[in-house]
């Protein structure tokens with residue numbers, strides 16, 4: 001066990017940032033299973049074979065070669081697709097969604113259009129619940145873009161479409177801070193100050209009416225021109241995209257601490273044993289359940305000829321792309337069971353990276369031996385317990401009273417009894 005214990009999700013070789021970070025994400029995922037026990041799909045993520053399109057009856061470990069280096073990953077496993085809560089699925093979809101947005105921005109620039117990055121916030125307090133504020137904020141956002149005044153805004157600034165994302169951070173001083181990021185596509189030059197003033201007046205009135213704290217003029221609505229797509233993507237919050245980079249570094253954490261913690265940071269602190277963070281993260285997971293991560297206004301995807309793909313399509317697409325990479329080893333249902341049982345998913349990937357197929361096979365054999373030994377020990381324990389049960393404790397049938405063995409007879413008594421209930 002000691003030899004195996006070293007090659008689990010908690011073990012990483014020194015100066016190997018990617019494996020270190022991946023190990024952390026697997027640990028965080030295990031924590032989500034514990035915190036959200038009712039979401040069965042979460043626990044199957046990366047632990048079972050993919051039963052969707054392209055199911056072959058086995059999964060694989062593939063070696064991916066990128067310009068940043070080589071790494072191994074699972075292919076053909078089930079993905080839960082819980083983009084708010086799963087630290088394994090979220091970055092996959094976020095990376096692909098970010099690509100769509102980058103494509104839209106490039107297309108807009110080619111057409112001579114401008115892209116604005118707008119953030120809507122409101123004043124909030126420590127004692128307000130996330131669920132209530134989130135609901136009110138969604139209503140306010142819908143009202144902001146509805147009716148004749150919104151049409152006048154669109155005409156005045158030449159707005160052709162919007163991409164919206166909701167974000168949240170948590171600060172110890174002011175509690176939950178939900179806010180909206182919008183990329184607004186306009187077909188004429190728009191003055192940032194003029195636009196932010198007009199937007200602020202409308203947003204402030206609507207937010208207050210919806211029961212949110214009145215926004216502050218300096219921060220209620222902020223507007224910035226997006227000059228190139230890369231900059232936009234790094235600043236624009238596609239939820240989970242920060243996980244897609246290989247370095248969710250300590251610098252990121254420090255930055256988060258100052259301006260409040262992101263849900264991933266809460267989950268990480270929860271995984272490291274902080275109970276308050278666990279409680280807060282659960283509140284976040286429940287409030288955001290079922291919400292879309294990114295919303296495109298009607299017709300915008302058509303305008304830039306971007307295909308309408310669901311989260312599931314993106315996950316399947318990623319899986320198909322992985323199939324083109326070099327296969328290291330095939331994994332069957334029982335292999336995945338072993339990897340899950342011994343918390344060895346990251347361990348298996350690390351061994352695949354360092355030692356290739358033979359290494360993983362030897363590792364799986366060790367896990368199998370361990371599993372067999374455990375089963376044998378369990379069987380022996382059960383047999384010993386059974387021997388201790390004394391036979392006189394088992395009641396022979398002859399000792400039972402006669403009426404207990406007989407079927408109830410359908411005599412006249414039962415007839416009269418049933419008639420009692422007929423009116």
Ligand SMILES: [Zn+2]
Pocket residue numbers: 042045046079080081082086087088089090
């Ligand atoms: Zn998942």
